[in-house]
Amino acid sequence: MHSITDWLRGLSGPVVYAVVAALVFAEDALFFGFVLPGETAAVLGGVLAHQGRVSIGWLILAVVGAAIVGDSVGYEVGRRAGPRILDSRPLRRHRDRLADAQALIRRRGPVAVFAGRFVAFFRATMPALAGSSHMPYRRFLLFNALGGVTWGTGFPLLGYFAGSAYSRVEGAVGRTTAVLLAVVAIAVLTVWQLRRRGVIGHRHRDDDRDGRH
Incomplete structure (x- = not known):
């Protein structure tokens, strides 16, 4: 984690936005969250914003946009190649959790899309599962956008205020x-x-x- 933070800290402002957005996008569209959860990148970006290296406002816009677009790409991947993707080797050992996610979509539908944004495994797989389940895209997009805005605002702010709290504690003790x-x-x-x-x-x-x- 320290190496990732140090690497991001060494980047210029626009590159930080691009890297954080790319990690969030890749988690949702390409299942990259199994390597580095997008929320980690969003929180680290918030810490860098507190340090004055990037703007927290522009960072939130980048994260929200990447989350919504990444989910839409993941939805399309699931709609076109859902069974093949979900039966791929990296996901085979998660069959039970995938079955739970599919059952949640059948029971709750769009609410599952919104709630899945806040759980790392579901965040990476829920868009593809929604696409493979043929959920209407307009309905998916609405709840995907609601989840993306809430999550994409909350986690960068969490990093921002965590950095602020750490600085105050460090200065005091x-x-x-x-x-x-x-x-x-x-x-x-x-x-x-x-x-x-x-x-x-x-x-x-x-x-x-x-x-x-």
């Missing part, structure tokens, strides 16, 4: 303490994510069942 606080915050968020996804909870429940037997 020193760099070492600020880094330690950041590490603790990341650890807490990681545990929360694991519990939310059931990784920790399932283990405890399995142990309880074994104890009863």
